Structures are given as structure tokens and as C-alpha cells.
Amino acid sequence: MLLEVKDLRVEFPTRRGVLTALNGVSFSIAPGEVLGVVGESGAGKSMTGAAIIGLLEPPGRIAGGEIRLEGRRIDNLPLAEMRKIRGKRIGAIFQDPLTTLNPLYTVGRQLVETMQAHLPLSDAEARQRAIGWLEQVGIPAAAQRIDAYPHQFSGGMRQRVVIALALCAEPQLVVADEPTTALDVSIQAQIIALLKRLAREQRTAIMLVTHDMGVIAETADRVAVMYAGRIIEIGPVRDVVRHAQHPYTAGLMASIPPLDRKVERLAQIDGSMPRLNAIPPGCPFSPRCPHVFERCRVARPELMPAGATDAACWLHDQPGASA
Amino acid sequence: MIEARELTRYFDVSKPWLQRTLAGEPRRILRAVDGITFDIPKGTTLSLVGESGCGKSTVARLVVGLYPPTAGQVRFEGKDLAAARAQPEMRRRMQMIFQDPYASLNPRWRVHDIVAEPIRAFNLVPDPAQQRERVAELLRQVGLSPLDGGKYPHEFSGGQRQRISIARALSSNPEFLVCDEPTSALDVSVQAQILNLMKQLQRDLGLTFLFISHNLAVVRQVSDRIGVMYLGRIVELAESESLFTRPRHPYTRALMEAIPDLEMTGRSRTPVGGEVPSPISPPSGCAFHPRCPLANDRCRAEAPAMLDGVACHAVQEGRD
Numbered sequence: 001m002l003l004e005v006k007d008l009r010v011e012f013p014t015r016r017g018v019l020t021a022l023n024g025v026s027f028s029i030a031p032g033e034v035l036g037v038v039g040e041s042g043a044g045k046s047m048t049g050a051a052i053i054g055l056l057e058p059p060g061r062i063a064g065g066e067i068r069l070e071g072r073r074i075d076n077l078p079l080a081e082m083r084k085i086r087g088k089r090i091g092a093i094f095q096d097p098l099t100t101l102n103p104l105y106t107v108g109r110q111l112v113e114t115m116q117a118h119l120p121l122s123d124a125e126a127r128q129r130a131i132g133w134l135e136q137v138g139i140p141a142a143a144q145r146i147d148a149y150p151h152q153f154s155g156g157m158r159q160r161v162v163i164a165l166a167l168c169a170e171p172q173l174v175v176a177d178e179p180t181t182a183l184d185v186s187i188q189a190q191i192i193a194l195l196k197r198l199a200r201e202q203r204t205a206i207m208l209v210t211h212d213m214g215v216i217a218e219t220a221d222r223v224a225v226m227y228a229g230r231i232i233e234i235g236p237v238r239d240v241v242r243h244a245q246h247p248y249t250a251g252l253m254a255s256i257p258p259l260d261r262k263v264e265r266l267a268q269i270d271g272s273m274p275r276l277n278a279i280p281p282g283c284p285f286s287p288r289c290p291h292v293f294e295r296c297r298v299a300r301p302e303l304m305p306a307g308a309t310d311a312a313c314w315l316h317d318q319p320g321a322s323a
Numbered sequence: 324m325i326e327a328r329e330l331t332r333y334f335d336v337s338k339p340w341l342q343r344t345l346a347g348e349p350r351r352i353l354r355a356v357d358g359i360t361f362d363i364p365k366g367t368t369l370s371l372v373g374e375s376g377c378g379k380s381t382v383a384r385l386v387v388g389l390y391p392p393t394a395g396q397v398r399f400e401g402k403d404l405a406a407a408r409a410q411p412e413m414r415r416r417m418q419m420i421f422q423d424p425y426a427s428l429n430p431r432w433r434v435h436d437i438v439a440e441p442i443r444a445f446n447l448v449p450d451p452a453q454q455r456e457r458v459a460e461l462l463r464q465v466g467l468s469p470l471d472g473g474k475y476p477h478e479f480s481g482g483q484r485q486r487i488s489i490a491r492a493l494s495s496n497p498e499f500l501v502c503d504e505p506t507s508a509l510d511v512s513v514q515a516q517i518l519n520l521m522k523q524l525q526r527d528l529g530l531t532f533l534f535i536s537h538n539l540a541v542v543r544q545v546s547d548r549i550g551v552m553y554l555g556r557i558v559e560l561a562e563s564e565s566l567f568t569r570p571r572h573p574y575t576r577a578l579m580e581a582i583p584d585l586e587m588t589g590r591s592r593t594p595v596g597g598e599v600p601s602p603i604s605p606p607s608g609c610a611f612h613p614r615c616p617l618a619n620d621r622c623r624a625e626a627p628a629m630l631d632g633v634a635c636h637a638v639q640e641g642r643d
């Protein structure tokens with residue numbers, strides 16, 4: 001395994017007490033694998049990504065568990081060492097593209113400096129590669145635009161530059177948080193194709209956070225579904241999409257609007273995800289679950305084998321049962 | 324209820340006068356919206372779709388009066404929009420939900436005050452206790468908890484913030500809602516709740532919507548009619564179902580091809596080739612011609628007029 005996350009716990013001390021944003025999160029990603037991470041807004045997807053790349057926003061902190069890259073722990077490294085790992089071994093694409101680019105430097109300079117910080121390249125080689133990366137992320141006339149400043153690009157193009165920056169030092173792991181959400185379907189398709197190619201050809205491992213199930217379905221090998229700071233189901237993409245074992249995943253899949261017809265009313269999961277300071281005892285999904293029973297309200301289910309996936313649901317603790 | 328006629332909005336994106344004169348550069352005019360005409364009958368939903376930068380958000384802002392048009396007109400119940408907006412009662416009746424849930428909420432206000440602001444501004448519920456009850460009801464309606472009223476926007480994730488802005492827009496009991504990508508920042512489960520909520524409000528209260536989205540599956544669920552925009556113009560305007568079953572404009576067809584689909588696991592889709600050209604120097608003739616498989620010399624020279632819901636020479640010549 002390239003990346004192993006074990007029992008990760010992230011806390012936020014606040015005036016009203018300590019909030020546990022992530023609790024018992026465990027998963028791994030192999031080289032060349034794309035792990036999709038989905039889940040409701042606030043479920044902890046970005047938080048998981050931020051913990052891995054060592055950029056949790058204070059006062060957030062890792063309060064338990066461990067994160068290993070090629071077997072070596074990276075969750076407790078000094079800042080300077082973590083900065084070296086970021087960029088070179090882990091590339092990050094953030095939900096908000098504007099924070100990543102330096103407005104004072106040309107796009108080309110930022111790419112060249114990033115590459116030269118991590119790879120032994122001459123100026124000419126680095127510039128050539130920078131143009132190549134801009135082409136790969138779909139910037140037309142890349143050779144002419146390389147000396148432009150970020151503000152001279154449109155929002156969608158800036159996001160593509162950010163993606164090029166994250167990839168140009170050829171990291172082993174890419175953490176991509178909603179990389180295509182702000183982009184149009186046509187550009188989105190290009191970026192997705194690029195990520196898939198990296199995984200296949202360079203054996204890059206990719207953690208892809210998105211709420212677009214269409215993107216997940218066509219890109220990911222496995223999917224982790226998060227709910228209230230935990231992974232509640234994880235498994236191969238086809239099984240999670242078509243044969244979800246956790247009632248929340250099943251509800252999530254059912255609520256995707258169909259493209260091929262108009263429905264009177266979309267299937268919806270009533271209610272909302274509990275706030276971090278009000279997670280119910282037992283199964284966190286129990287107040288909204290159509291299958292809830294006695295045990296769900298008192299005991300918290302951990303991930304357990306369920307069909308072709310692993311699901312944190314008591315329905316699968318009974319021999320022969322399924323959701 | 325809403326009529327837009329030849330609606331046009333240009334932005335001057337020239338450098339400052341002195342710099343421009345010294346460099347001998349001409350003015351640069353960006354044609355964000357370039358002569359758009361549509362009607363939205365009461366109680367129905369018109370959606371606008373298209374790639375980013377094609378002018379959707381600018382139309383939304385024109386229609387609620389946040390930008391004055393460069394040319395053309397919007398009428399609200401037959402009255403010119405500018406005149407209508409001079410009356411507070413008219414302003415109450417139209418509200419907008421913005422694309423960017425970060426920018427549209429005041430970071431220093433508590434959620435309760437954000438949602439209550441229109442109620443206070445239009446003096447809809449004077450009694451403070453009833454006002455609190457109304458805000459709680461609105462928060463519940465969009466899937467938040469009444470307890471969230473005491474928090475500040477930064478304590479919420481992106482999707483949660485969008486729900487706050489929807490609650491705020493609903494708080495003045497509007498009749499016409501302009502929704503600019505209201506669910507693009509939301510996950511599918513919340514999106515389903517919001518879309519169902521919008522449809523229910525439309526059934527119960529007869530609301531009229533201008534709905535803007537780039538997600539065609541979402542648009543199909545909510546629209547009566549759909550306008551497909553390209554570079555500041557509507558290139559196809561049709562009943563929702565006929566647009567999906569029989570898309571006519573080459574650009575509409577290309578958009579449909581590019582959609583990712585759950586059933587496509589492992590298969591790759593066909594992206595629309597090429598880039599959206601710049602609205603500062605749009606291509607000659609039909610603006611879609613550099614990307615259009617059916618383009619010919621006429622397309623490069625002459626802009627197609629809107630005829631029978633489609634603006635395309637090939638369709639009009641029957642060679643599509």
C-alpha cells in the first residue's frame with residue numbers, strides 16, 4: 001500500500017468544547033489506484049484530505065491514529081519535512097483554486113519553480129515541460145500563455161493551472177478535493193481523463209474527493225462513503241454504486257437525478273446529517289434510517305463485510321441479512 | 324410574468340484611458356449578454372444552461388435588476404423592471420439565490436440575522452417571537468436545524484452555507500426566484516431535498532423560476548422550458564422534454580454527449596472539442612463555428628437568426 005490511514009481522529013477545540021470532526025477513519029490506497037471519497041457536505045471529506053497533506057487548519061489537529069506513506073509515518077513530521085513531502089511526493093488540488101496560485105508570478109514561473117524544487121531539470125527543460133503540462137490540462141495555445149499572470153486566466157483555466165501545479169513534480173499520491181466541481185463538463189472530461197491516465201501510466205495513487213457521482217463512477221476504482229466524520233461504506237465502485245450495502249449509500253444513490261427522464265419527485269433522505277456536537281449514540285445514521293432497529297440506537301457499528309463491500313451497519317451482523 | 328426583450332449587457336474591460344491612449348489600443352468591450360429574448364409565464368420554470376462564461380449569471384443579474392442592461396429590456400408583470408424595482412413591494416416579490424455561497428453571506432452576522440434580514444426589511448413579521456419561529460421554520464425547510472441560527476457562516480461547510488442563502492431568499496415570500504446554480508455546490512442528497520422543495524413551493528405557491536445550471540440532469544427535473552446559451556446568446560429554446568428527446572442545435576447535441584453518467588462506469592465520454600472562445604473577440608458569423616462539425620462558409624460569415632427556437636444555418640437549411 002502506498003497510503004495507509006489507520007483510526008484517524010481529528011479534533012477542533014472550540015469555545016463550546018472539543019468537536020470530533022473525524023473519528024476512526026481507516027483506509028488505504030495502492031499505487032495506480034483511484035479512491036473516490038463521497039458524502040454529504042460537512043461529512044469530513046476535505047478534512048481527511050487536509051490531514052493527509054498536513055494542512056489541517058488550526059485549531060484543528062490530529063488527535064489519534066496514524067497516516068503512513070510507503071510505510072513511513074507522516075502525521076507527526078515537523079513542518080519543514082512535511083513541506084518537502086508535499087509537492088514532491090504528495091500533490092494537492094484544493095476545493096478553492098484561488099488560494100493556491102501566487103498572483104505576483106507568471107504561471108510559467110510557478111510551474112518551473114515547483115518542478116525544479118523537486119526534479120533535476122535545466123531551465124529550458126523545465127519550461128518545455130511546463131508548456132507540456134499546460135497542454136495536458138487543456139490550456140489552448142499553452143506556449144503563448146505560459147508567461148501570463150493568473151489574473152489573466154478565467155476561473156476554469158486557473159483551476160486547470162492549479163491542477164498542473166499539483167501534478168508537475170510527479171507526486172506518488174495526489175489528493176484532489178473537488179478538482180472539477182467548478183469546471184464545465186467538457187473540461188471536466190479532459191481533467192478526469194488526465195487523472196485516469198496518470199494512475200494507469202505513472203502508477204500515481206489518487207484520492208478524489210467529489211460529490212459528483214458521475215465523476216466517481218467513471219474514474220474511481222474504489223469508493224469510500226463518509227457520514228458524520230466516519231467512513232460508513234467502502235468497496236469497489238461498481239458494487240457501491242449498484243449494490244450499496246449501507247442504507248445511507250443506498251439513499252444517496254437513489255437521490256441522483258436521472259438524465260433520461262423527468263421524475264415527479266426525487267428520492268430523498270429526510271432530515272440532515274447530525275452536527276458534530278450532536279452525533280447520536282449508536283449508529284450516527286439511525287435518526288434518518290428507514291431500517292433502524294433496537295440495537296442501532298445503542299451500539300455503534302464498525303465497518304464489517306457486507307456483500308462485496310464493507311459497511312458500518314448492523315443489518316450485516318445478522319447471518320444472511322442484507323440492506 | 325417576466326419578459327426579456329433583446330436583453331444586452333456589455334462590460335468595458337479596457338485598460339485605463341491614459342494607458343490605453345499611450346499604447347494606442349482601442350477600447351475592449353466584452354459582450355457578456357448579446358440580445359436575448361425570452362418569456363417566463365407565471366408558475367413556470369425557465370432554465371438556462373451552457374458552459375461557464377457564456378453569460379448565465381449576467382442574465383440572472385439583469386433579470387433581478389442588479390445590473391442595468393446596455394440595451395433591451397426586462398418587464399415584470401408588464402412593467403419596466405427599473406420602474407418596478409422602485410417599489411419595495413415589487414422588490415420583495417423577486418429574490419435571487421447566488422452561485423457562490425461564500426460571497427453572498429455576511430460573515431459577521433449570525434445565521435438567524437442573515438435569514439431574518441429580508442423579513443425585517445419588508446416588515447413581514449413584526450412580532451419578535453413569531454419572527455424567531457419563522458426563521459426556525461425556514462431553517463428546517465432547507466434541512467438545517469433551528470439551533471444553527473446562533474452560529475456564523477464560517478462554521479458551516481460549503482453546502483450548508485448554500486442552504487442558508489436559500490432560506491434567506493425564501494424568507495420574504497417571493498413569487499419570482501432567480502436561482503443561479505443553487506445546487507452546484509451541494510451533494511446529491513441535499514440537492515434532491517432542495518429540488519423537491521423548489522418543486523413543492525412551485526406547486527403550493529405558484530412560484531415562477533429562472534433556473535440556471537450547467538447540470539442537465541438537474542435541469543431536466545425542474546424545467547418547463549430550457550434555453551441553451553453560447554457566448555452571450557440563446558442558440559436553442561425549447562420545451563424541456565423535446566430538448567432532451569430531440570436536441571436540434573449542434574451545440575445542444577454536443578453538450579448532451581459530454582455528460583458523465585452513472586451507467587458509464589469505465590467508459591469515456593465525448594468532450595465538446597475546443598474551447599469557449601473569448602467574448603471580447605467572438606468568432607465571426609455563428610460564434611460556435613470553430614467547434615461545430617457542420618460549419619461551412621455561410622456559418623463563418625453570417626450569424627444565424629433565431630427561427631422556430633433554433634439559431635443555426637444547418638438546421639434551417641435542413642442539412643443537420
Ligand SMILES: Nc1ncnc2c1ncn2[C@@H]1O[C@H](COP(=O)(O)OP(=O)(O)OP(=O)(O)O)[C@@H](O)[C@H]1O
Nearest residue numbers: 012021041042043044045046047478479480481482
Ligand atoms: N474551523 C472549524 N471549526 C469548527 N468546525 C469546523 C471547522 N471547519 C470545518 N468544521 C466542521 O468539520 C466538518 C467536516 O468539514 P469538511 O470541510 O471536511 O466537510 P466536507 O465533507 O469537505 O464538506 P463539503 O462537501 O461541503 O466540502 C463539518 O461539520 C464542518 O462544519
Ligand SMILES: Nc1ncnc2c1ncn2[C@@H]1O[C@H](COP(=O)(O)OP(=O)(O)O)[C@@H](O)[C@H]1O
Nearest residue numbers: 334353355374375376377378379380381382602
Ligand atoms: N462585472 C463584470 N465585469 C467584466 N466582465 C464580466 C463581469 N461579469 C461577468 N463578466 C464576464 O461576462 C461573461 C459572462 O459571465 P457570467 O454571466 O458570469 O457567465 P456564466 O454565469 O455563464 O458562467 C464572462 O466572460 C465574464 O468574465
Ligand code: SF4
Nearest residue numbers: 283286289296313314
Ligand atoms: S446500523 Fe441500523 S440505523 Fe445504522 S444504517 Fe444500519 S440499520 Fe440503519
Ligand code: SF4
Nearest residue numbers: 609615622635636637
Ligand atoms: S450556424 Fe453553422 S456553425 Fe453555427 S451551429 Fe449551425 S451549423 Fe454550426
Ligand SMILES: [Mg+2]
Nearest residue numbers: 045046047095
Ligand atoms: Mg470539502
Ligand SMILES: [Mg+2]
Nearest residue numbers: 379380422503
Ligand atoms: Mg455563473
